[in-house]
Amino acid sequence: MTSILSNTPHIADFRQGILDENGMHQGFLDPALASLTEDEVRELSDYITYCLDGGVDMPELVECYRTILDDTFQEQLNFMRTKAYRHSTFAEVADSVYFNKEYMTRYMHGLAFTAFIWPNHVEMRRFFLKSLPREKTGHYLEIGPGHGFYFMSAMKQGTFDRFTGVDISKTSVELTRKIVGHHFPKENRPVEIMESDFLQSTVSDGPFDAIVMGEVLEHVERPQDFLARIAGLAGPETHIFITTCVNAPAIDHIYLYRNPDEVTAMINSAGLEVRESYTGAYFGKSLEESRRLNLPINVAYVLEKAR
Ligand SMILES: C[S@@+](CC[C@H](N)C(=O)[O-])C[C@H]1O[C@@H](n2cnc3c(N)ncnc32)[C@H](O)[C@@H]1O
Structure with a gap:
């Protein structure tokens, strides 16, 4: 873990940004990062570099991951109560998700990060x-x-x-x-x-x-x-x-x-x-x-x- 963080400063910054907002996530995040192979560490670091080069800064990247974490948590609470998904038609979610550039960008970057963390x-x-x-x-x-x-x-x-x-x-x-x-x-x-x-x-x-x-x-x-x-x-x-x-x-x-x-x-x-x-x-x-x-x-x- 220490070597990932010292060898890949982008990942160290990303991790720190997440933990600054949500310290309780450490018990989940650190073992996840520690379990990545060297190739995966490189891919995650490359993904962060690609985002930064494209003009998404580190606080925004942290926000992307937080969005998917928070939204999923809220939906899980609702699901435990109702035993159903909140929405059942495309029309209900199209404008707020797929056709909302700001939200969709955050959501998609957040989802890409889950492929290295969840x-x-x-x-x-x-x-x-x-x-x-x-x-x-x-x-x-x-x-x-x-x-x-x-x-x-x-x-x-x-x-x-x-x-x-x-x-x-x-x-x-x-x-x-x-x-x-x-x-x-x-x-x-x-x-x-x-x-x-x-x-x-x-x-x-x-x-x-x-x-x-x-x-x-x-x-x-x-x-x-x-x-x-x-x-x-x-x-x-x-x-x-x-x-x-x-x-x-x-x-x-x-x-x-x-x-x-x-x-x-x-x-x-x-x-x-x-x-x-x-x-x-x-x-x-x-x-x-x-x-x-x-x-x-x-x-x-x-x-x-x-x-
Ligand atoms: C949750 S993302 C999946 C991204 C990626 N494939 C992955 O596995 O992480 C779902 C993607 O499917 C697209 N999508 C949803 N309905 C679709 C449809 N009817 N036709 C084509 N794409 C659709 C969404 O716009 C979104 O980009």
């Missing part, structure tokens, strides 16, 4: 990178890239030769273009980030060689339609990677999966099959306890088209 998000990012085929060429499609971190990582670690992203939020489109531009200023491979609802989008007919959709199913009214469209855009060899969550309230989560079986049943009825999966219990609880107490569970899958 244990389940760390594991899902590891699973994404580990399962991403290194030898596959062809066309990579990502739905809802948001902050663009997964999209940029696929460009870095994969061997695809063409990339398409589609996101309903103009802010997410801009963030994804920005992170790609930052890391690949001289990119020759075609990269297109479209601003559109995935279900209405005119992405090419496929089959795509990889389709990635992280943390989108819980944000849409009819996730089954998203899975069905993905199945339609996939061929037998397509690498499909999806994440979502169960009983995990957030300000813009509108589709509630009550257990992981509901997710896999929906995947199967869309004509997709699970090849590999990750299920992350609530922090400090077993999977069985998380299920019984309706606590948040994160799930991630490598899928293939049913044969």
Whole structure:
């Protein structure tokens, strides 16, 4: 831990900024940072550098993380009381979240940080990178890239030769273009980030060689339609990677999966099959306890088209 902080001053400043506002987070934050691999420490430091270079200063970055922490906490309190997500339609959250540039920017940077701090998000990012085929060429499609971190990582670690992203939020489109531009200023491979609802989008007919959709199913009214469209855009060899969550309230989560079986049943009825999966219990609880107490569970899958 001490060596991370002394070798990466940006991370030390970021940590200190969080703890200055919320000292109680130390017991969670410090073990999380200490558990990162050297590569992950470098990636987190690079992400902070990218933000600072782009004009977001350190107090703002701390505020981004605080936003997601505070909002999630508020929504969890509400969920414990009501057993439902606060909103259930896109219209209820569209203007305050997806089409609100200031909020969406803060939210997306905050979410990117959780991929280095929240244990389940760390594991899902590891699973994404580990399962991403290194030898596959062809066309990579990502739905809802948001902050663009997964999209940029696929460009870095994969061997695809063409990339398409589609996101309903103009802010997410801009963030994804920005992170790609930052890391690949001289990119020759075609990269297109479209601003559109995935279900209405005119992405090419496929089959795509990889389709990635992280943390989108819980944000849409009819996730089954998203899975069905993905199945339609996939061929037998397509690498499909999806994440979502169960009983995990957030300000813009509108589709509630009550257990992981509901997710896999929906995947199967869309004509997709699970090849590999990750299920992350609530922090400090077993999977069985998380299920019984309706606590948040994160799930991630490598899928293939049913044969
Ligand atoms: C929670 S973020 C996920 C970001 C990133 N994929 C991740 O896993 O951390 C959800 C993203 O999905 C986008 N989104 C929501 N509904 C969508 C839709 N109907 N079509 C395309 N993108 C959508 C949002 O704008 C946002 O950028």
